[in-house]
Amino acid sequence: MKILFACIICTIILAPSLPCVAQVGEYQPRESHTARRPNYSSQTAVPRPSYRLDRGDVVAVIVQGVTGEFSKAPVHMPKRGDDTLPAVGHPMVVLPDGTLPMPMIRPIDVRGMTIVQARDAISNAYLDERILKKPNQVTLSLMRKRTVSVSVLHEHASPGIRSVSQVKIPSDQADILHALIGSGSFDPDARVSIIRSGHQNSRTSQPLTDGYLTDGYLTDGDIVHARSQPRGYFYTGGRLPGGEFALPRDRQINILQAISAAGGIEHRGIVGPHSVTVIRQNGTAQRFSYPQALNHPHTVLIRPGDTLIVR
Structure with a gap:
């Protein structure tokens, strides 16, 4: 032994x-x-205290005695997955110049306003024109948020395999994470860059640096380029x-x-x-x-x- x-x-x-x-x-x-794993938590749009109106937003409006009575106004239920509340009133779209066309008065500039501020601006305009006799006769609610249209180009780990998706996301969720999830090809380990669409049709690439982007917000025409590592x-x-x-x-x-x-x-x-x-x-x-x-x-x-x- x-x-x-x-x-x-x-x-x-x-x-x-x-x-x-x-x-x-x-x-x-x-x-x-x-590859350093991207920090997607830093690339999500920071929630704003209140939603701000801009071109493309759809609002529901009721002006008592002008667009009809509140009791007879149509009710619009949000679509599945939409985070807006039920809206009551007639749909109106914020125009490209940021104004809201209203009957019997000049268009109201609502760009950058909250729903409450826009409602008060509409009410004051009707009071100034003496169409309304008293305040609190205007109802305004957000019916559908404007969207941002971006492209997601994903180069998969398998050589030669690429996918391109057109994604529309609400403007207050216009960030890298929501774009990748909306494309259906999210890879937490992919290297990501943004190809910006400039006003002169110029494009600049903004890669992740040490897992972070200095500006992760997306605008119309931007391209999110994701490259999965083998x-x-x-x-x-x-x-x-x-x-x-x-x-x-x-x-x-x-x-x-x-x-x-x-x-x-x-x-x-x-x-x-x-x-x-x-x-x-x-x-x-x-x-x-x-x-x-x-x-x-x-x-x-x-x-x-x-x-x-x-x-």
Whole structure:
């Protein structure tokens, strides 16, 4: 029995390996080029205290004695997924110049106004023209929000596969996250940039910097360009369960993390593992003692195509 244990100890200690500090540059950690996951929480439109009217908005209006009585006004229920409330009144569209055409008076400039401010402006205009005798005879509600039309170009991880979607999103949700979700091709790890549509038909690309965009708001004609990164895999054998395992896209992993991701080492009898071999995709291989791999796991970072063998 003593002879058996002595043999085991000698096998572990004398297992052929090179010191971790003496590895060639191929196995030393290097600057990671993995994709930084975009911070989409910073790219969502900040909710405003009150919705501001602009061209394309549809409002429901009732002016007592002018457009009809409140009791006979039509009721408009919001569509499924619409966050507006039920609206009562006759539909009217805010014109491109920001004005709201009203019967019997001049158009009212409502651009930048809240619903309450626009209602008061309409009421005051009718009072000034002596069409209304008293205030509080105008009802105004938001029927449908204006939309922003953008294109989403998604280059998928599989080479040569692209998808293009035209997306219309409410103006107060005109951000990258809602555009990607609306296109149906959201990838949280994709690299994203915005191609801005300028007034002179010029286009500028604004990429994510360290996961952030300085301006994530979208306007009509903008293009959201998403590029999914191909996923890398590493392979295992020996005392590790044989198989193919995906590498994270946004970070690199070391030997111990790779062993854990593969399901851990299979125990066979009383003899523990004594060596770890990493075979690179280019065919080079290097072996480490298992104790050295435990004590210095960050010496080697696993790359796509690597094969990890534990004996």
